Amino acid sequence: MVNSVLRFGEKLAPDVHITAQLYNVADPLPEEHFGAYDGFHINPPWGASNAGQSVTAFLERGSQATHQKGLGIVVIADDPALPWTQEVLRDTQKRAIDLGYVVSEMLPQLHLYHLDDAPDLRSCSCLFRRVRPDLMETVSKRLSTDRLRNFYGNNNPLTYKYVREKPSLNVNREAEQRYSLEHYKEVPDA
Template sequence: MKSFIEQAKQHIELQEGTPVIEQLLIECYMNPGISTKELARRTLLPTPVAAAIKRELIKAGALLQDRGVRCTPEGVARIEREWGYQGLNRSLYHKLLQDTVWTEGLEEVLAILKKVFSLRPTANVQIDQSKCTPETSLRRAVLCLKQSALIGKKIVCIGDDDLVSVSIGLLLNRMFSAGGHSVTTVDVLDIDQRFLQYIDAVATEYHLPIRCHQVDFREPLPEELHGKYDCFFTDPPYTLQGMVLFLSRGIQALKRERGLPVFLSFAHKSPAFTLAMQRELVRMGLTVSANFPRFNSYEAAEMIANRSQMFVLRTTDQSQPEYAGKFIDALYTGEVKRTLRTYCCKQCAGLVQVGVTEDFSTIEQLKNDRCPHCGHDTFELVEKTILPAKKEKHDDDTMD
């Protein structure tokens, strides 16, 4: 199938990247006889651009114009063989793409997930783990389908205490209930061996296409995981450093293509934090394709009101990780609160201290306010010191 896509790319300058060509082809496969205007609407392309892609795919032998647009027999065969669409439950597929009750048709999957989630390891709050609900995990998998990033793709989870990999695998089993689909794969990268072992056991029990890798994101991403994947999921620590680090590792894992989706779950934050967050996304060459407030629900996560938002980001020609080597900054919420960190301005080399006792309590505040010496907004950590624990006040302290 890549030959069809590559042929189309050779003759049309397309800023949206390869994924939109693939999406247009799948729309023709799933909706034979579709009009060019409807193709443009579904792919969010201007009609002339959609028409130009259609013409190139016709020249490549993938499509034909016949009472609308449809795939040729060769196009159908290669989509089913190489992308794994053969045996797909089309009725369920179309139902899941509609903006109706998204759980309709997935009751059995949700029942399995509730059982699986009830037995998962406890959350380790020291590394900012929290327990999302089974419905949230499955909803993320359905969102992946809606973003044309599921069937036939190589997916990676940058951390997966939310068991998104399991939800994706079970969703695939439901959509290909006759079996035989073996193209989609999901890799899980996580530091927590407890979750890796549990996910691996669940994958074995339910025959899910999941592979687990123990990875410490503070260390450079192993070379064998670079440039392999079509999309990634992450629900990082809710610190600016945590978000940037996890996104950096995910960008390294993605194929070097524009338009690839990134599924980022993150807490609802203040305008100041959000400004710093968006600046980092731009710095890493990521665009915001969609944002869904209150998308994620969690158990016993009162600090974030048991809810977080979902961002769908897209890669560009300028996408690059902010952190490529070893990470030495504070990462988790508790760690950020109990450290004093000295940053060096990359523009003027001025030193600025950041911590709860300083003028700048967080790195996002420093980046928003900019360097007090030159007004620049990029910094490098040069020193990190653990703050002494607060001395608890006892009744004896007030006695003479």
């Protein structure tokens, strides 16, 4: 994805400086990125099996990366027929308020995904605007083992740190083994 962003940037906006780099949400946000950006846009794992912890982990990292007037967009499950989606949506909004944001706009049930395990699941876009810069976090810590346990679903923990693109002589053509997976090494909680 990082390389795609860089390639798109070179092709679509050659006069604009677009950067991207590998980062894993389970790791602390590097200090140089604290408050460095205008906004964030995330589409995290749904959080159905971890009470929304995977959603709030991405929200927290995005919040840490934005400045005092930061904006954020969270794409999140929103299906009134599935109570867990409403609980995760509520808890995400609560966490955003704790981080100094208000919900400035919500586009309910905007997207429909074609997932094998939830073919009719809908999601919304929730737009947040920071109004309390005094609530900005100043420290970023590694996610706890508990938060990683069901990160991608029930008994489906975060196991890969990075998906890396293998170099190719022809970047415009897909190779059979174009990606390698780098495992995430768990460190006991302190």
